[in-house]
Amino acid sequence: MMLHPTQELEPPANPERFNVGIALILTLDxxxxxxxxxxxxxxxxxYGFEEIxxxxxxxxxxxxxxxxxxxHRLAGAKPADPPSSETDHPLVTAFWEASRQGDMDRLLALFAEDIEVHTDGGGRVKAAINVLNGSRNAARLFAGLARKRRFPAGPCPPLRWINGxxxxxxxxxxxxxxxxxxxxxxxIEAIWIMRNPDKLKHLRLHM
Structure with missing residues (x-):
């Protein structure tokens, strides 16, 4: 998935449009x-079927x-809940804390059973190549990263709106x-981690 992050401090003006698009992209992936x-x-x-x-x-x-x-699969794509600072911020904070602590039980409680984790390093920085599927696999990933001390300690960063x-x-x-x-x-039914420096250039300018 190609993400172009923003640093919006408020939820998007048309959350339904964003959510339907994200659901379709996730299904396409x-x-x-x-x-x-x-x-x-x-x-x-x-294209014609012979050409394809x-x-x-x-x-x-x-x-x-x-x-x-x-x-058929795209027709069944289900949009995420409309973005809301009031309901989303506690979940984002809980994910941050659980992933830093490597708390498997808490991560499993936060994740949907069929969660997907997408990462993009663009071949420039370390990132998973394949999409990771399933709550237990996702929890193991973040717990393992916590054990390797790849995550910084400290309070949860401010909530941001990234592609809605x-x-x-x-x-x-x-x-x-x-x-x-x-x-x-x-x-949490999907996580998109963008580490590709080529896609974060404009974000660096605002930091």
Whole structure:
């Protein structure tokens, strides 16, 4: 996912638009590479199934099925809860504290069972290559990082709005990063960690 962080101090003016877009992007990220490519080529660029087949190495019939499955999954994308400082700030703070303390039980209580963790280092700084799925895997990740002392201690940074989602701006191991949380029904269902310095240039100018 390509994030372009902002430092908005208030929730976005049109939270529903942001949340639907984030849900669709998250679902698009969850598609297989072949399914995602076939869907984009068909619905965004109006390629024929024979053309798509040549590009992805599949038969036209297989490409039609890939596009159909992608559309079905995207149609079921569920938007996150509308951003709210009053409800989101306690969850963001709780996540910060639990991740710094490596508290597995508390992290599991905060995470949705099917949570996804996305990271982007742009090949410039250390970051996970693949999307991490599942609450237990996500909790293990942050608990492990806490044990390695990669996280700074101290109070939770101020709440920021990043692409319409509540989150934080911090420096981890000397690297500037943003952490955006998608919250639904009081649980964190997705985390996007942006560490790619090329995508944070404008953010550095405001710090």
């Amino acid at each position: 969850s598609l297989t590479p072949e399914m995602r490519a076939a869907f984009i080529l068909r619905d965004a660029f109006d 087949g040549l590009l992805v190495g599949k038969t036209p019939t297989a490409c039609r099925q890939l596009v159909s499955r992608a559309r 989602s509540p989150g934080l701006v911090s420096v981890e191991g000397g690297v500037l990063q943003t952490t955006a949380l998608s919250i639904r029904r009081g649980r």
